Amino acid sequence: MRGTKSIQRIRLLSLFTLIGSIMLAGCTVNSNDRVPTPNMGVNPYRVNTGYLLRNAVERGTLRIATERDYPPFSYHGTGGRLTGFDVEVAEEVARHMELKAEFVETEWKNLLPGLTEGKYDAVFNQIEDRPDRRALYDFSVAYLSSTPVLLVRSDEDQVRTFPDIKGKRVGLNPTGTYNDIAKKHGAIIVPVKYIYDAARMLARSELDAIISDPLSVTNLKQQFPDMPVTTVQSANQAFEVSAAFVKGNPDLVAAVDNALATMQQDGTYLTIWNKYFGDAPSSYKGIHDRKNK
Structure with missing residues (x-):
């Protein structure tokens, strides 16, 4: 009887295990869904994910990374004092989260x-939401959209479109999209971090x-x-910053996302925008509208 009971227990245990496996399999969600599983998508790294919001609430702070050297x-x-459009948006996001x-x-x-690496909770720094980044990162709704533009001296008549920059000296911040456009059209890339410096170089015919x-323009x-520069073309591509x-x-x-939507509704976002860019954001479609598409 003791042996029979042991066999029955083993059979029952196997049955429960099988049922549990079926239930877990049935609960599996699409890999595209955002699910708070430990180390999801970042197993080779050192961060323990899934607890960032809880930890932020316990600390009372939202840890935000920014470049510090990218005006405006x-x-x-x-x-x-650290400031700027992205900085003020991030500050208001934290405040709306009561952090x-x-x-x-x-x-x-x-x-x-x-x-x-777990050094902070979020990055607010003109980060473009791109498919190649989504393997490791998630993104908020976009808080602005933009498109690359081409600037020349006001009296320039040879460079009017992007293809015209072939063999020309083109100043740009040598990261990401701008660098790709300049390479595509065969420009001579001149790295210039700040648009203010680049505009002065352009006015002096150094670019x-x-x-x-x-x-930024x-x-x-x-x-x-009175800076003698003008925009002559916008690229036929737009990118969203999140x-x-x-x-x-x-x-x-x-x-x-909820904080950004609330900021758009209560006017906080527009106040920050007007401080740095003046008129209402024509390129901005509305956080609340995008969120509910």
């Missing part, structure tokens, strides 16, 4: 790797053109209205 989006202003923004300043090349974004014109997070924290992504 993130830079040190009067008195050395305090805790900024971590770093270089561009370290922004996304720092997420997977033939600049590739930048319309928001708008900010440039606000500060230097906050970035390490995968596995859907509650944090949702909380930031």
Whole structure:
């Protein structure tokens, strides 16, 4: 009888295991869904995902990375205080989440790797939501959209379109989309970090053109209205800028999305926009509308 009971127990245990496996299999969701499983998508790295929002609430702070050296989006202003469009948006996101923004300043090349290393909770720094980045990162709804533009001197008549920059000296921040466009059209790339410096070089004929974004150009014109530069073409491509997070924290992504939507509804976002760029954002379609598509 003892042997029979043991066999029965083994059979029952096997049955329960099988049932449990079937139930778990039935609960499996599509891999495209955001599910807070430990280390989802970042197993080779050192971060333990799935708890970032809870930890932020316990600390009372949202840890936000930014480049610190990319005006007008993130830079040190009067008195050395960190400021900029992305910085102020991030501050308001944290405030709407009833948290305090805790900024971590770093270089561009370290922004996304720092997420997977657990150094901070989010990145607000003109990060483009691209398919090749979604293997490791999740993104908020877009908080602005933009497109590359071509600037030349006001009296320039040889460079009017992107194909015209072949063999020409083109100033740009040598990362990402702008660099790709210049290479595609055979330009001589001149790395210039700040659009203000590039505009001065263009005015002195040290450059033939600049590739930048319309928001930086708008900010440039606000500060230097007499700068003899003009936009001659916009690229036929647009990119959306979002906050970035390490995968596995859907509650944090949702909380930031909700904060951004609330900011669009209560006018906070527009107040920040007007401070840096003037008129209402014509390229911005509305966070709330995008969220509910």
